[in-house]
Amino acid sequence: MTPMPPLPDTTNALTEPFWAGLREHRLLVQRCAHCEALRYPAAPICPTCLTRGGDWTAVAAEGDLYSFVVYHRALSPAFAEDVPYAIGVVEIQDRLQILSRIDAPPDSLSIGTRMRARYTDVSPEVTLLHWEPAARWKGARND
Numbered sequence: 001m002t003p004m005p006p007l008p009d010t011t012n013a014l015t016e017p018f019w020a021g022l023r024e025h026r027l028l029v030q031r032c033a034h035c036e037a038l039r040y041p042a043a044p045i046c047p048t049c050l051t052r053g054g055d056w057t058a059v060a061a062e063g064d065l066y067s068f069v070v071y072h073r074a075l076s077p078a079f080a081e082d083v084p085y086a087i088g089v090v091e092i093q094d095r096l097q098i099l100s101r102i103d104a105p106p107d108s109l110s111i112g113t114r115m116r117a118r119y120t121d122v123s124p125e126v127t128l129l130h131w132e133p134a135a136r137w138k139g140a141r142n143d
Contacts, residue, residue, distance in 0.1 A: 005078035017056040022127040025119040027061040030054040038094045061117030063092035070106040090115045103132045
């Protein structure tokens with residue numbers, strides 16, 4: 001039996017809206033109520049103007065592959081059947097960068113590839129954000 005991979009704490013007050021958005025297959029990030037700068041990951045204070053708090057807003061769930069690595073050895077037994085697999089940074093609007101799993105053959109990836117969010121429902125409480133090349137979905141919806 002393959003062990004279950006570690007899952008995020010979706011009840012953390014700071015990040016709960018992010019996880020709730022993923023469950024709805026929407027990508028949410030924080031927006032400063034004062035200067036309107038977008039930020040990810042979530043933070044209690046805006047790094048641009050130092051205002052406390054922020055609202056959550058939906059952003060386009062696509063961007064360009066900024067960087068990636070390929071794992072050829074599982075760092076946890078839970079990922080042993082997945083090797084080789086890629087983890088990458090995708091730059092979305094306003095130069096926000098989001099690190100996550102990439103669902104594509106690692107040898108098909110290159111920097112600058114247009115990526116699209118893929119929502120992976122793990123349980124009723126947890127949906128994970130993965131990325132995949134947008135060209136795979138040209139003309140198709142990703143729900």
